[in-house]
Amino acid sequence: MADGFARSDFTPKVEAELAATWDKVKGRVTPLEWQIHAPLIARINRLKREKNAVILAHNYMTPEIFHGVGDYVGDSLGLAREAARSDAKIIVQAGVHFMAETSKVLCPDKTVLIPDLRAGCSLASSITGADVRLIKQRYPGLPVVTYVNTTADVKAETDICCTSANAVQVVEWAAREWGVDRVILIPDEFLARNVAAQTDIKIIAWQGRCEVHERFNAQDIADLRAAYPGAEVLAHPECPEEVLAASDFAGSTAAMIDYVVTRQPRQVVLLTECSMASNVAADAPGTQFLGPCNLCPHMKRISLENILEALEKEQYEVTVDPAIADRARLAVQRMIDLPPPATPARYDLVKARHHVDVELI
């Protein structure tokens, strides 16, 4: 059981086995912490092999999870794609509950586990399936595009899902398919506003917010630019419009990582969750990561200890009513079946600087 792990389990064999992982995390994890983490990582990786399990880890996981036990690490779109093609028997979702539900919807025959059932999301809890039914009554004939940060119940009422990596592409696809010039994009108001700034399609939005990204503001960026004139500023599209307008680049978590690894900026500001900088640092040795960043309390519920416990006890199993899952799958699969963006979404910030109104429900 995870609680039984101590520094005495940090044997020379474990140390040697995980030398490459230590190399990745040593800038962000202290040697003392490593003596606790390494035996847990070794045990988790053994159990994965024994049980034919795979760990799908979001980019916001802490570095010891991201580099130590994640079989696949990525953004929401990448995690959904990976779940769909996995042939493991068990999926452990190192992320939040809506991600585990998405995996279950795509893989109804697999056991999907989440290490802590309380790992929620302020966007997912901002809207219900009943809300979407009312929206559809109010706007008959318009396609409903739903951000994946929603429950399966909401996805089941939806025509197609999107993530921060493909939202513009999905909205434009839906408008073409339905032959309309207005699309409902729910529940993240800021994502909707940021998409509206990049397309001629009119957007109808819900007033959901990410509690992590809504806290950034343009003053943060102005202060950082004054202190570090050469720093490049990257923002997640769940941030307010004023933040994207003042940034150099915006994209999904995977797109931000790609930007940093490819361009190796001297100084960078990642306006997103704090673990992003810790995780990408290993692949950008010359880059200095500047604040601010905010912690997602839901993502931070996941730890090596509860991942190990999840595998040992095969808990906590995530289930979705099959009737709901069948309908939700259509929306998620439609998104997955669209061709992947040639490069990760690159927001056109020249266009995004012009404020475009959205209709708020």
Ligand code: 13P
């Ligand atoms: P990404 O899809 O960009 O990884 O974002 C997921 C998320 O929850 C961001 O807050």
Ligand code: SF4
């Ligand atoms: Fe939800 Fe925001 Fe946390 Fe992402 S960062 S899981 S959108 S609360």
